[in-house]
Amino acid sequence: MTDAIPGRGQYTEDARRQRLSWWRERSGTALGSLERTGLSAPNLVGNVENFIGSVEVPVGLAGPLLFAGDTARGSIVAPFATSEGALVASASRGARAISASGGVVTSVLSQRMTRAPAFEFADIATARRFTAWLYEQRGQLEEQVGLVSRHTRLVGIDPYQIGRFLHVRFAFETADAAGQNMTTAATWQICRWLTDALALEEGLRPRNMLLEGNLSGDKKVTAGSMLAGRGTRVTAEARLSREAVASVLKTTPEAMVKCYTTTVLGAQQAGMTGYGVNAANVVAALFVATGQDVACVHESGVSLFSLELDGDELIATILLPNLVVGTVGGGTALPGQRDLLTTLGCAGAGGVRRFAEIVAGFALALDISTMAAVVSGQFAEAHQRLGRARRVDWLQAGDLNAALLQPVLAQGLADPGLHVTEVTGAPQLYGDGIASELGAMGERRKLTGLHPLTVSWTSGDGSSTTADLVAKVKPRGEEVVAGIAMLVSLCGPEVARAWSRWGGDTEFTDTHRRELAVYRRPESVLTRLLPRCYGVLEDEEREAYVVLMERLPRDDRPWSPDRVEQALAAIARVHGHWLGRDRQLLAEGWLHRVPEPTALAKAGDLWESLVRHAAAESPLLLDASRAQIMLGIVEDAGYWTQELQEQPRSLVHNDFNPRNIALRDGQPVVYDWELATLGVPQRDVVELLAFCLPPETTTAEVDRLLDLHARAVAAVSPEAAAVVAGCDWRRGYQLALREFMTTRLALYAAGHSQREFDFLPRVLDTTFALWSLEQARDGE
Template sequence: MTEATFDVIPGRGLHTEAARADRLEWLRAQSGSALASLGPGRIDARTLAGNIENFTATVEIPVGLAGPLLFDGGNVQGPIVAPLATTEGALVASVARGARAITLGGGVRTHVLAQRMTRAPVYGFADTAAAYAFTRWLAENTSQLRQRVGLVSRHANLVDVQPFQIGRYVHVRFAFETRDAAGQNMTTAATWSICTFINDSLADDPLLKPELFQIEGNLSGDKKVTQLSMIDGRGARVTAECFLDRATVAAVLKTTPEALDRAYRVGLLAALQAGMHGYTVNAANVIAALFVATGQDIACVHESSTAILGIEPHDDGILATMLLPNLIVGTVGGGTRLTQQRDMLTALGCAGEGNAGRLAEIVAGFALALDLSTAAAITSGQFADAHQRLGRPREVRWLRPADVTTGLLQTLLAPALPGAQVTSVTLGPAVQGSGIITDAVATGEQRKLLGVLPLDLIVHDGRSERELPLMAKLKPLDDEVVVAMARVASLCGDRVAQAWQRFAGLTGIKDAHLRELALYRADLPELASISPRCYGVFEDAGREAYALLLERLTRTEVVLLDTADRPELWATPMVEAAVDGIAPLHGRWLNDTDALLDRGWLGFVPGSEHVEKAAELWQALCDFNAAEHPDVVDAGAHRQITMLIDEAGGWLREQDALPKTLIHNDFSPRNIALRRNGLGLVAFDWELATVGLPQRDLAELLCFTLTPQATSEQLEHYLERHRRKVAGVAGVDLDPGQWRRGFRFAVQDLLMTRLQLYLMFHTHREQPFVPRVFRTARHLLQLTGDR
């Protein structure tokens, strides 16, 4: 029989950069892969002795901030922001929501009730009598056992010795206070010192001499969930408590105290049936995230997450408590010595000695915040809504990076570059855009190529090769956008979520994945002159693939790209250039919309009757935004928007009598730029293009590029410039008063619909431009003479 041989991992026991590099090269050879992401990391290999063996690479985990959460505890007071290391979407947002609710309710009260770490060696004896005699001996010699601890640790203190006799075996559970260390290694060393004394003391005793000794007999509960640890404690035993009044429960958690209480009692019965240790909704999630961020022993998440949540009615609200009986945390030793983990502890005020109790209370407070937020999500239906996916009756072979080949691109580019050969293609990482719709879809699970991807092509035209930088815009289905936005709406409570489900189809999203492709295919000169050059259109309904190949806009070629937050950059000549650029499109199709609609390029086009029909959605959003952003949607703004909704039937009908045209319908610095050479307009993201008032694009542009301090003269200048340009192209007279009235209707529509959606998104994902744009819109409406 031939003895098997195996390659040996190089550099065993060596903590050097050279040894790390050797191990990585060995791993690459073993796997047959370049493993390109596993290059040199930020951790010095020399610092890791005692933390890891055969160190080869690092894996980065993103850290998000949740909070602030107001504490009133024995070891921590004031607002705390928690760093959570996780790759699970919505976790940080859910913790932040719970923290906000608790803070508004008066904060969380926390206390460390006890702290101990255990180790449980086992002894075997000849018979049960000897085993029983050994338990007596332990009781008589406890003081000497305590003395042995001081020989190996200045920090450990033996507080309890519990013998558990099982037949002729005795498991001895030693419990130690370990101050600011989690204490597993410390208690092991202390227990070994104790056991050495025991073994030496009993070696010559014919009755008590052990026949078996193990340093751990599996009774300590180390890294396991046990009933003994829950009762007697292991690690920190810490409690957290908060009170939430009815208004806070409704405003932040989007549910009621009665619903939370009922869900708690129902869940408690299920926990009993399942044999759950303790009762918690989701504590493990936040505990794991804090453990990873702060260098705790990750294997202890299992036992540390055993918790007992309590919810009960109290003073027209709820009283919620959280007990973590086995929280294993430390602020010295182990992973807390690593630089980044140390910095996270420092940010929490928990680095170094004297801070383990503070860290334990912080973990408990945020665990309670997450449990309350998740319980509320389940109670109000947000949990299901936030996890909904698009139902598909069949398996879909989505477009993958490997599908983006020279052959595919050769076919797509053929109409734009006849005779050219694509010899190479490099696909870059997705570029984060500024589109709210794209952001909404990006919050969901990505299982196919979506978004804007840079493509670097080498193209041969028969004489020479040249580089061709493009961007591939891969569009989500309209239904995917609806589902993604439903997840956001679900976080706004039942009323908004249900209204979105009923009226989403009337908001202009339907056919969005087809519209931009159709417009580029139509080859409209007035659109092509102000859009990025299109090199190809790819559509495969069976694979749910809808993509455009566009010229890649760079800041060397255009100015004012992605400047929604910089209105000061939009000086008068810049705004004029944007107005002059869009006006020819407006003029070409003015009063010719029937022909436009007959060609079917735009798909479903919602009209005034659809906007009016969705009034319930606009009112639900307005009420929600007024509650969430009272500094933006103040009492006056809320009354104004409510009046617009109530009277929509009248002014929308008047609007219908005004001239319509093809409009961009998302015409703002988020989606436009100017070419450096001549300040020519470049407008992209045409997926919301529709038939509407030409003033709609002007209104959106001015809401973004002006400020709440804009003057009547500024507004009149741009209104007249746009009117004259459109009239000149269309070859018609346009009445200035009628044009001004149309602008007022456009601003009203923006305030009632689009800006309400923006504010909803702003609640859950900060959009810095939104408050200013909303205030500017109200100011422009006032300048038009509207009440």
Template sequence: MSIKQLSPRHLYTYTEKARQQRLAYLSKHMQCSLDKVANNSFDASALSNTIEGFIGSVEVPVGIGGPLQIHGLHAQGLFYAPFATTEGALIASISRGATAITRSGGATARVLGQRMMRVPHFEFGSVIQAMAFSHWVVKYLDDLRSEIANHSRYAQLVALTPQIIGRSVHLHFIYETAAAAGQNMTTTCTWHACQWILDRLAATTDLKPHHFMIDGNLSSDKKVSYQSQIHGRGTRVIAEVHLSAAVCKSILRVTPVQLINAYHHVAEGAVAAGMVGMNINVANVIAALFTALGQDIACVHESSVAHLRMALNDDGELYCSITLPSLVIGTVGGGTHLPHQRECLNMLGCSGPEGTGKLAEIIASYCLALDISTLSAIAADEFAKSHEKLGRNRPQLATAPVALTDLNVAFFHTAAYNPVWGSKPPVSVEIQSSSDDKHSLLTTLSARHSNRLMGLIPVTLTNAARQDIPVMLKLKPLDQDIFTMMKFLAEKCSPALLQAISDSTHLIEFFNTHCREVVVMNQQDPRLTRYMPMIYGVIRDDKTQTYALIEERLHGLALMDTTDQIDQWQPCYIETAIAGMAEIHAVWLGQEQALLQKFPEICLQDTKSTLAQRPLLHAFADFMAEKLTHYFTPSEHDYFLSWVENAEVWCREIEQMPRTLVHNDFNPRNIAFRQVDEQLELCVWDWELATLHLPQRDLVELLVFSQQADISPETVTHYLELHRQQLEQHSQTAIDPIQWQRGYVLALHDFWLRRIPFYLMAHHVSHYPFIDRAMQTLRKLIELTRTPLQS
């Protein structure tokens, strides 16, 4: 088939044979494969009024959004809606807004009117003639209605309005078009009406137009215009909701005041930009629904003109409404007869001649849902983060691994290897399996809320000497993964706690955990490395957000993973742990500034950050007092808050004492013992929470998680003094016993305030057996500090 053979005749042939001829021609002459496009379910003979030159179709993913409760004149009930889109995070945001509206009682929606127009252009010799024509033509409104009725059952001419510009008349034919969008219908009807006008002009008047066009661009067909916003085009529809403060906090993660402030800022920007109307991202809903429902895609931008309004009610609720003045939709004609689109219309109950009003109310309600959700994300600084998580399409291996198959030789070549391995990366890699039985608690919980591959994965690496080395790959969750998990847990605890955590993520000690462990464990100081798993290499790729440790695969250790078996923790193990811990603490004791310079990834919990966390600590206290009375009595609530209120005093007291690098998660989940030359030696892993603190902080956590609630004052004194003596010996520094005991008291209460609430939040959602015993032990240790410890 030659170029000449692809004539209009071939474009207008609606047979399967003609389609195959077009495909064969394109494949040969354009040197491209169209196998995917050619594969479709359409009957070519049924598309004569839909498309020309038909060759196939493209698939657009369709997702389901909602549910959304709507109280409309036409749409009443709970609606799920189909959205055809390739934009990640869109449907998630739509559904969040729908949930907020539904839990606030649902959206009220009403169609305010429907009109379609065609505005033909008549040009005369002078403005006098243009004015004469304008007076003449409006007298024939009824005659024109009769003429139009000869060409359409649905188009109803409701108004005829001349607009004079110079010597031209733009004649506005205003229609109601029932269930059809009406652009093509009104074009045909208007053309026949204009032929009637031209004939009547010639027969009864001396007015002779120099020029006539079916449209002079004043109909705003498929264009954004102030005329459409003011007077309406297509369907004018409004949806509104009163959002409760509780829903704003629990679902949208903002307060009504935050949301109304954000609204004022974006409204200011809309005015400065000269925006027609004011909305956040209505076009996303319009485009996705239009594509799924067989609407005219070219009408997306004019249909997306919208006016979002928000106001704070006297009762604290937030009033939100959205008006769509020019929603050009139809439920008959156009692409609505196509099988996939008809199924989607049927799902909404909107197919057929009675569906347009219902569809308009559904679309407006979902537009309101998305604008509420998106503005909330912007106000809470989650907009970019949600797109980063759900919406970005990075090239393969340009992001963190998401499957075991990503862990190939190329991945391990990105690591920086320690001298114990050698400078060259492995020549081959064998992934054994995934292993989650020894994940840190943070990783285990975070993995449920992220599509990233994370946790411990056994791997065998083969080096250049063809030696097989069994290692454990530890893929770190990002701190944002941890915060997402925390917000999920907080939402199940209380709206106030969710809001407080959302506001404090940059302050708490879980910030920056993904890169902190990588740098802390990647050291050469033997005083530290002898007590850690061997580190063969590390991966820190800020661009792809990949953070990993290639470490020794631990096995055969005593007391490994014995969180729920503390009866095995005999005094000899506690003393060995304290001795190793003291040598670790001695390395950086009293070198606070040098430590922070060495490890800038540390999230310092100083006086300033503690004071900034007071709202969070208050929210935790209220939650624990209401939901966890077994662990948090009214007197303990008051005592807890007294420490919160006096934080400036005791935090500054801590800062005056010698501090060091502490593990900050020193408990039986993360420590065990090697057998070295017939002696036990501490081994401690999971350093993601390592920080600058009093050395007693690690002792506190060890005692809480390894001792019973009947621990005696003598036992506490023994272990505390042993820690002090060991630290004196390793640091070659005298340590005052009275100050040392005071530091223990401060570290104990700091642990109670900062860490225990997070444990209890997780325990409230998912039961952890070790929590009950640990809380009893903690309660006893705190009680003992209210009386002097034995010397």
């Protein structure tokens, strides 16, 4: 094949496809992701050459941030194009602290773009004479600039002589364009005029000339640009109240200033240009989102950030001296980028000053939040990676193929002669589940989550089958724990320290092994309730833990009373089968680590810190009265957990809610067993009622459902009936309600401040209604 890229200079869809085919052949890569593009080739003249397609960058919403600037005013949400986790969340946290304190004041101080041609003369004296002459030609130079662009204005001429060489820094104002191309054209026009004007002036004429002698600092970090300015010079300032620093940033003004002072010394030692924390992240994210010149990110990200105390307030200031931005021309005309500029109110003429103020405001928000994270120890947690002593060949999406699945299916279906003929991906399912999401946060480099597949195979007897399956690729338990650590690190040092101490002892440990063990169990009472399992893969070397199961249709129907009864009766058969056999379950070991109820009381500082954080962050959900109830339950945990430990226990799902229950042929199917454990059967009842009953539920309705469940458990066997008859079933329910509120509900409520759980408001309302009913019953 030829080395010449086809369709050179052609901006057509046909030329794009020719180039894409040429590159496929040359690279030996399918390049399927480039087959389609939302960009029109004819519209890209001047943006790119040899166009073959486009790549997507995730865009997240940061903010809102309250502005009180010269042109940026009111509450503004900013689109960040980034693949860096924690960036949007951290900027949003800083925005919340600033907004709670009255907002950020922003102002554009100047705007200029530079170009610096270099001239060589016969000697030093000629260079000096030329410099004096050049100053006298200011009017002529301005006239030449006007010939090139009516939007460009010459505002500065700064000569720098080195021997017989003279560098001249021309500074221009370029209105709403970033101006690199505009100033290049204007400077070239000036140089042409100089050449013509001095053609016969031997005592002034330069011998040689370069359009750019590298003094302008174009796409480079320089002290000259920082002092004189290149691009838009913009500043932002906020006064943060002590309350906002404490409640949102989880630290104190004094600790912030001490950290600032220490890190200034480090910056000086390193020879840092300016002083900043993280502004380049905001600059890059907003540049990509809005079509700015990303090659200017490093110079535009130079900043001067400062903190100082003023009484009880923390004053935070930032200066971006070299923000190279525009709202017309270049990539700002691309459709997606134009849309995002429009949402900011910055698209087109008149938008650049507002855009610069928005960048500065959010850069200040991120610097404040990041420094607070460093002060309180959240930074490491939010960016942590699990250390491993060896390289791991993790599963990737392309590994879910016939070679991997054939032995899994052959073993799972007990058919050694089975041969997989085809595996194709299917449309992504709705939602991966909270545990998978947390695991992905804890370790981003490996494949996890739900992956729908259509698999065809030939059985050993020659028959053919095609089935719609789901490969559930599980994160390791410690990755889930690490993911939660990242989440709670944003909840402040108290919560982070408590999770660091107790997180490894929670129910999330060993989740990857536990669910695989459940699917391997032979008991029909369990297999009838599970999705059909086609096989499991447990490969410790690759840290690959996969359940291959049937794909069930999504079920969005509301949960009627009949459906609640049906689900309780279904799970009761599992409860009845293992009721009172806790020693056997523990001895068999397939549940792996099972925390004792009394361990819950030992971790009281964890549950207390979660409740206090949730109450501070979401007072409409967890008001003072509700928080006091939960704190009281935590305080008394040393007593009621001992009573809980004496209750009859069984295998419980431990995450039994509508998110994990589907229907097959009208019968319940329960999945997501990673949190299965040994506990009181009423624990599953509590969670289902909290998710399904309305807040205005009655004692009679709770009694009816609790009795239905108890009778269904007792009906499993005479042994189960004897256990049910010999215990206080309602007391077990009351204790399970305390356990649910202390652990799962507290974690949901605290996590809600960082990752919104749509179901939580109703679940909280119903849970506290259930609590009130029990308190009224006991006369408490």
